[in-house]
Amino acid sequence: MLAWSTAAPAIGSAFLASIVEVVEAFTIILAVATLRGWRPAVLGTGAALGLLGAIVLALGPLLDRVPLHLLQLIIGVLLLLFGIGWLRKASLRAAGVIPLHDEDAIFASESAHLSEEARRKKTSLDWIAGITAFKAVLLEGLEVVFIVIAVGAGRGLLWPASLGALGACALVLMVGAFVHKPLSQVPENTLKFGVGVMLSAFGMFWTGEGLGVEWPGADLALLVFALLFLGAGLLAAQIARTMQPEAAK
């Protein structure tokens, strides 16, 4: 029987991380659909989801063959690289050092880019639109696949983590179908901050376990790591904000 205290962080992390990635992919799919209709958008999206599914099916059995400690160490280090990278960017955005992600601006620039591509290459816009949707879903989906595998594989939580990711896809698609415009109201940087914190905490946990560390409090250590990374991220953002010339005035 799966304990909620073990499964909830994996499901939550996969859900939140997937929301961020799916919102980004949805913006581009919507640009494609608005410009050329839903057919190329759906075809491109479906093809990318099929390819992502094939990647997961191919990787799944391979993971079972890797010894657990080695798997935890490899995934832990990758999660540290990925999670701390996200946390760094989210802290810099929170401090105003780099600009926030703007879904409306991305929607406008993607639409302009599609029209320009069609004019320049003189090929069917439907084809270019389909490929654009395919690439967006594939690239954002790769991050989702990695996060699901990373937070799920170390403890046999692949299915709960996948459910978290699927829940995020369903939620974004439902809200997107309802509002029918880029989801610019999603507090993306707050989500990214939270996801960076969770992925870094998982990375710390798995890397330590892979090196043979028995963390005090077992799974509860994850919560402590998350709080420490959250505090460090907020502190770094606070100091970074005071370093900017605008703040010095």
Add this chain to the structure above:
Amino acid sequence: MTILTDVLSELFGMFVGDARLSAAILVVVAAAAGTIRLTGASPLAGGALLLLGCLAVMIGAVLRAARLRARTARAERTQG
């Protein structure tokens, strides 16, 4: 070909967005592993080193980027 290139650069960027940050994290992991395997210290000491090292690396990476951005902004203002 473009799609394959994009996929590979996306995968690379996922883990090595900031090369210095990635290198620093790998150094911390290697130091923690070395502490546990080579010095005979308790694994928990290696774990503490890993945790504190990663927190320090993260804060350092944010402050370095903020310092660079501030310097660039000041230089632009002076020129403008």
